[in-house]
Amino acid sequence: MPYVIRFFQFWYDFVVGDDWSVAAGVLAALVVTFVLARHGVAAWWLLPACVIVVLFTSLRRSIRRSG
Amino acid sequence: MGSIFLIMAAFLASAVEMVEALTIVLAVGVTRGWRSTAIGTLTATVALAACVAVVGPALVRVPIDALRLVVGVLLLVFGLQWLRKAILRASGHKALHDEDAVFRHELEGARRAGTAVRAGMDWYAFTVAFKGVFLEGLEVAFIVLTFGSAQGNLPLAAAGAAAAIVLVGVAGVLVHRPLSRVPENSLKFMVGVLLTTFGIFWSVEGTGIAWPGSDAAILGVLGLVVLSSCGLTMYLRYERKRVPAPALVAGDRGS
16 A cells, blocks of 8 residues: 555656645646636636746745745 | 657757766766666666657557647646746756766765675666666656657657767766756756646647647747746846845755
């Protein structure tokens, strides 16, 4: 069992890294984009905008944590 | 156009990760001898090539829309990690990767470790070389697999990565010391930008939305990511000068 946990832990660290909020923000933005697409709204602009906001907040959080 | 970005991302990511792997291999080889180190390096390279050869053809069979959605999200999250760390380094909030310091650290570790020769192999040298090359190479394999399969051209991505491995390998043999002059952070910044750009592009396509201008929209997304990243770097650099210097962001795992 510990091997299975370690396996998933490794891939989580590998893909998501040390700030889970980036992955959470990206997924949330994508879900909203998907829902809007199902309602006929071509929200191609939403994800790029959210990515910039997510990146900015993640950078601020990293700096605040170190300070 | 996509092919140029594909080969560029695979080449740059591979080059920068191989520079880091080379530092470890050199430190172990110089201290513990080259035979076991070379076998460890070769085994890791074969293992990585096998991963790409096994997973690659399976990915190609996944329907392209589903593949681009999954790959897009993975590339985006993974690429943002690279970009985040590159921006923190470029703005002075995180220490730059110092290959000379890593080399000295690995050299010290290899000297202190006891000799455990079994079956004619120095297992310390084998394990450290294997782990170094495999773990650094895994990021490259991930990029080659995701980027290559979503672009529908896995061989081109593999060729880009292989070219970088050969180039760094030859440079390492010629110079015989860590390639500390390679601008690692700039390369990581570029790779982060490319992964984020294609991650955004494919994720949105995967939801069923068509980009205005079709594939040409990649250039627009690229421009937006470049401008935002440079803007954030300048802003954080300005803030660091304005406010008394806080401690550097810790941790240097992965990218």
